[in-house]
Amino acid sequence: MNTEYDAIVMGVGGMGSATAYHLASRGVDTLGIERYDIPHTMGSSHGNTRIIRKAQYEHPAYVPLVNRSYELWRGLEDRTGRDLLHVTGGIDAGPEESQVFSGSLRSCKEHDIEHEVLSGSELNERFPGYDLPPEHCAVYQPDGGFLIPEQCIIGHIEAAQQAGAEIRAREPVSDYEPTKDGRVRVTTRKEVYEADRLVVTAGAWSQKLVPELAGLVEPVRQVLAWLQPTAPGRFNPERFPVFVHATGESHYYGFPVYDVPGFKFGKFNHLDRAVDPDEMEREPLPEDEKLLRDYAEQYFPTGAGPTMKLSTCLFANSPDRHFILDRLPDSPQITVGAGFSGHGFKFASAIGEILAEISLDGETKQDISLFSLDRFD
Numbered sequence: 001m002n003t004e005y006d007a008i009v010m011g012v013g014g015m016g017s018a019t020a021y022h023l024a025s026r027g028v029d030t031l032g033i034e035r036y037d038i039p040h041t042m043g044s045s046h047g048n049t050r051i052i053r054k055a056q057y058e059h060p061a062y063v064p065l066v067n068r069s070y071e072l073w074r075g076l077e078d079r080t081g082r083d084l085l086h087v088t089g090g091i092d093a094g095p096e097e098s099q100v101f102s103g104s105l106r107s108c109k110e111h112d113i114e115h116e117v118l119s120g121s122e123l124n125e126r127f128p129g130y131d132l133p134p135e136h137c138a139v140y141q142p143d144g145g146f147l148i149p150e151q152c153i154i155g156h157i158e159a160a161q162q163a164g165a166e167i168r169a170r171e172p173v174s175d176y177e178p179t180k181d182g183r184v185r186v187t188t189r190k191e192v193y194e195a196d197r198l199v200v201t202a203g204a205w206s207q208k209l210v211p212e213l214a215g216l217v218e219p220v221r222q223v224l225a226w227l228q229p230t231a232p233g234r235f236n237p238e239r240f241p242v243f244v245h246a247t248g249e250s251h252y253y254g255f256p257v258y259d260v261p262g263f264k265f266g267k268f269n270h271l272d273r274a275v276d277p278d279e280m281e282r283e284p285l286p287e288d289e290k291l292l293r294d295y296a297e298q299y300f301p302t303g304a305g306p307t308m309k310l311s312t313c314l315f316a317n318s319p320d321r322h323f324i325l326d327r328l329p330d331s332p333q334i335t336v337g338a339g340f341s342g343h344g345f346k347f348a349s350a351i352g353e354i355l356a357e358i359s360l361d362g363e364t365k366q367d368i369s370l371f372s373l374d375r376f377d
């Protein structure tokens with residue numbers, strides 16, 4: 001069995017699958033190593049849907065990245081014949097001064113993104129699944145929608161394999177070390193590999209594996225609910241745009257009914273509970289369900305019927321909630337992609353391209369100055 005590669009990708013979830021594809025498509029002999037199945041439900045990239053939107057309330061610097069992501073997702077659909085991206089329109093709503101509304105509007109204006117501004121009452125009238133306070137404000141962005149994360153991972157893996165990458169699942173990496181000759185040695189439960197370069201895309205496990213990321217990638221437990229709508233027609237993808245909604249204190253996000261017979265939504269950072277991903281309570285608890293149901297009953301009352309499904313997931317938060325995309329200063333043969341802070345999936349296709357470029361070329365054509373490791377020095 002081959003144990004020598006040009007590049008190894010550690011962690012084949014949302015970002016690692018894309019990175020393996022972009023490395024392999026550049027002719028690089030690539031190995032992707034994943035500790036669980038591909039795909040699986042233990043990390044950050046499961047649960048049927050992930051929002052994609054052009055408006056970026058987090059920071060306008062994300063807009064060029066998401067534009068590139070849309071192109072690459074459509075390209076991956078063409079290449080694999082898989083259905084990955086559904087356009088439903090997207091809502092960013094909340095009090096006028098909220099970051100979700102005002103930041104979204106700012107990014108639309110700065111980047112000339114097609115949008116409309118609606119009052120809460122106009123929004124509720126146009127999309128009757130919603131029942132937001134009339135005085136809330138909303139940016140409606142017609143290109144918003146959702147990705148199917150499991151299909152995206154499978155699509156990237158198929159494309160990576162077609163380009164020559166080897167992918168191994170159920171093989172946890174236990175250790176890695178830079179070698180004296182500037183390469184890297186990676187030890188798994190089954191084998192020891194060597195490569196010219198390593199890309200670490202280990203999600204919520206990043207700070208356990210990479211000493212340089214200690215304290216910079218905090219895993220936070222998430223819970224999602226799917227409730228059966230009592231007015232089902234209001235929650236189908238044709239009539240219900242995806243949303244991010246700031247209530248004042250916190251913000252929530254949600255989706256039309258897709259694949260599971262329920263309206264899906266969650267609260268950003270849920271109970272703000274930092275966890276060890278290997279010890280986390282995986283089973284949703286009654287308090288989790290109550291928090292989510294209370295929200296739906298208030299703002300989406302016709303979406304708040306019987307519970308169809310609950311699921312836990314993990315955010316991996318950086319201190320400023322911006323991504324970390326960089327080479328390690330003392331080991332430039334090691335590149336990290338981490339800290340996606342609950343808003344990374346939509347960018348995975350472009351992040352894979354960027355991580356491949358950083359790893360191979362030491363630079364990328366995208367402006368990633370917001371994402372450097374030295375901002376935490």
Ligand SMILES: Cc1cc2nc3c(=O)[nH]c(=O)nc-3n(C[C@H](O)[C@H](O)[C@H](O)COP(=O)(O)OP(=O)(O)OC[C@H]3O[C@@H](n4cnc5c(N)ncnc54)[C@H](O)[C@@H]3O)c2cc1C
Pocket residue numbers: 010011012013014015016033034035036042043044045047049050051052171172173174201202203204205209222223224253266313314315337338340341342343344345346347
């Ligand atoms: C509930 C929820 C809702 C979200 N909603 C959205 C949304 O609507 N839109 C959006 O854009 N983003 C959203 N996000 C964020 C987005 O899903 C994440 O930013 C993204 O999935 C992170 O991908 P990743 O590759 O970093 O992590 P993962 O996909 O978890 O991949 C990391 C991989 O590394 C593997 N790994 C870890 N340790 C090892 C090891 N030792 N050896 C081998 N493999 C290892 C893991 O098993 C895992 O497969 C959401 C996240 C959650 C949890």
